[in-house]
Each structure stands twice: as C-alpha cells, then as structure tokens.
Amino acid sequence: MKIAVIGGGPGGLFTAILAKKAFPGAEIDVYERNAHGDTFGWGVVFSDETLGNVEAADPESFKEIRESFAYWTDIETFIVESIDPEGPYGAKEAGEGPLHSAIPALANAIHDAVGIRLRELPFTPAKVLAALREKREREAGGGAATAMDSRGGLD
Secondary structure, eight states, X not given: OXXXXXXXXXXXXXXXXXXXXXXXXXXXXXXXXXXTTOOOOTTTTOOHHHHHHHHHHOHHHHHHHHHHOOOOXXXXXXXXXXXXXXXXXXXXXXXXXXXXXXXXXXXXXXXXXXXXXXXXXXXXXXXXXXXXXXXXXHHHTTOOTTOBOTTSOBO
C-alpha cells in the first residue's frame, strides 16, 4: 500500500506517524509545498484538548511532545507595526525561529561534511559551493588554518 500525505506541518507529519502505526508495511510519502529549510514551530499553538487527542491516538508521540514543550499560563501580546513583503500577507515572525534546533544542526552537519561554516540562512547549494571555492582559494594561497571567512567568523 502507498500513502501520500499532502503537507509537512504538524497535522501532516502526525498523520504520517499514525498511518505508519496502523499500516506498518505501507510506503508513506509526505509532500510539502514550502521551500526546503522553511521551519514552523511544532506545538506553539497546541491546546490541552489537542494534546489530549494526541495522547489518545499515540501515547509515544504524546510523551515526547509533552517532555519537550515549554508551557505558558499567561501570555502578554504586543502588536509590532511593520510591513514585511516577504512574509505571507505581510506577516512577520517574531521569535519562533529560536525554537528550532534544526538550523544549527544543519549548519554543523555541513561543517562536519565539508569543513565550511555557513552563518546566513537559507543554506543553499550556491552558498555551499561559494564557501567551498573561497576555502579552496584560501588554502591554495597558503592562508592560516584559522583564516577569517567572508562574514568575519573563524573557520
């Protein structure tokens, strides 16, 4: 059996988990329309009722989610007046990014694999190739092992 899940957000990923539990032999593909590297905070808006539904459907996932969540009882909100033409409908992210450990993990994986340190998102193939060329030029020129990269950081 093949199962296609459209959408890699929390609902799509949880659907894929539940489908795999229900049909262990199934081939499950998750399709996402957002760009590679886009991230969204799992559980930022999960209510206690939603978490109860997760617990009923999959106690293992519930345990992992519950142990890694941060909880707030009182939330103070502020309106930040700005226009961001890059965001959907002019929206602007204001703090979700630090929730994601995937970004530094990916940066470290790139560094471990090819010896370059990227410090600016998104990590694109073009940026990796440019950094590799820069590294090769530094090394060919006899640069020190701790040469400064183009953003002022040490490799």
